[in-house]
Amino acid sequence: MNAQIIDGKAFAQGLRERVAERTAQFSERAGRVPGLAVVLVGEDPASQVYVRSKHKATVAAGMASFEHRLPAETAQDELLALVASLNADDAVDGILVQLPLPAHIDENAVIAAISPDKDVDGFHPVNAGRLATGLDGFVPCTPLGCLMLLKDRLGNLSGLDAVVIGRSNIVGKPMAQLLIRESCTVTVAHSRTRDLPALVRRADIVVAAVGLPEMVKGDWLKPGAAVIDVGINRVEGKLVGDVDFASAAPVAGAITPVPGGVGPMTIAVLLRNTLVAAHRNAGIAFEAGTL
Numbered sequence: 001m002n003a004q005i006i007d008g009k010a011f012a013q014g015l016r017e018r019v020a021e022r023t024a025q026f027s028e029r030a031g032r033v034p035g036l037a038v039v040l041v042g043e044d045p046a047s048q049v050y051v052r053s054k055h056k057a058t059v060a061a062g063m064a065s066f067e068h069r070l071p072a073e074t075a076q077d078e079l080l081a082l083v084a085s086l087n088a089d090d091a092v093d094g095i096l097v098q099l100p101l102p103a104h105i106d107e108n109a110v111i112a113a114i115s116p117d118k119d120v121d122g123f124h125p126v127n128a129g130r131l132a133t134g135l136d137g138f139v140p141c142t143p144l145g146c147l148m149l150l151k152d153r154l155g156n157l158s159g160l161d162a163v164v165i166g167r168s169n170i171v172g173k174p175m176a177q178l179l180i181r182e183s184c185t186v187t188v189a190h191s192r193t194r195d196l197p198a199l200v201r202r203a204d205i206v207v208a209a210v211g212l213p214e215m216v217k218g219d220w221l222k223p224g225a226a227v228i229d230v231g232i233n234r235v236e237g238k239l240v241g242d243v244d245f246a247s248a249a250p251v252a253g254a255i256t257p258v259p260g261g262v263g264p265m266t267i268a269v270l271l272r273n274t275l276v277a278a279h280r281n282a283g284i285a286f287e288a289g290t291l
């Protein structure tokens with residue numbers, strides 16, 4: 001057996017095109033374009049690349065992009081003041097503060113300062129609570145992108161055994177919530193989990209989001225499992241995931257590559273969430289349809 005490769009890059013491109021079509025319809029009806037504000041503090045090289053990509057993708061989708069670049073030594077209060085002004089700006093539907101932030105800034109305080117109704121990252125505790133309790137809210141982009149890829153490949157996920165490796169607020173926990181919502185039986189594993197290979201071997205779906213290069217090995221997998229690799233690790237100048245692709249691909253039924261798997265979905269879903277925010281702020285019903 002050799003796994004089908006899940007082409008996240010192609011899926012993300014399709015999603016971006018569908019968002020662009022729906023953005024044009026929204027703008028016609030609302031008399032204004034959706035707006036996304038992205039805040040970058042400092043000069044982290046990877047973050048600079050992601051913020052530039054977000055700007056280009058936002059403009060390409062027909063939305064307004066408001067980019068705010070602040071020096072690394074920016075005081076937390078200054079950042080909070082910028083967030084407050086974006087909360088009050090009617091041209092801004094979505095606000096995203098690029099993570100990680102410099103060490104002197106309390107990430108949780110900044111996330112909590114973003115209006116939950118502009119929190120297109122879905123990181124605000126109100127949106128985390130909405131997801132956990134089945135209410136409408138913003139869902140973090142990376143796990144929602146993973147779910148879209150899984151549903152596209154597997155269809156109905158009901159009853160499947162899923163293991164999520166990693167318990168971060170940004171990926172692991174929301175991923176687990178989304179899979180529960182799809183009626184999967186979900187186990188969240190982490191650094192203290194005993195006998196991880198035995199746990200993974202039972203899973204129909206494996207989502208690896210631990211940040212440890214090539215940790216998940218092929219002989220841990222149930223033959224035919226769907227494997228979603230969220231890891232982006234730079235090793236000797238090369239990008240690798242949290243899954244050892246070479247040993248996993250012959251065992252898995254489907255697998256995302258790194259790069260070109262989950263990564264591109266993050267920005268495509270961000271545009272989708274921004275379009276949803278614009279509808280809500282304009283009081284126009286959002287029909288999910290193919291989004």
Ligand SMILES: Nc1nc2c(c(=O)[nH]1)N[C@@H](CN(C=O)c1ccc(C(=O)N[C@@H](CCC(=O)O)C(=O)O)cc1)CN2
Pocket residue numbers: 050096097098099100121141142232239258259260261262263264265266267
């Ligand atoms: N506020 C946020 N901060 C961060 C998020 C986020 O969703 N919101 N996610 C990541 C970074 N990120 C977007 O911000 C992101 C990561 C990776 C990719 C991507 O397309 N990856 C490519 C490889 C790119 C490369 O060569 O480095 C891939 O996997 O194919 C897009 C966006 C942390 N911060």
Ligand SMILES: [Mg+2]
Pocket residue numbers: 101102103104105106107
């Ligand atoms: Mg900090």
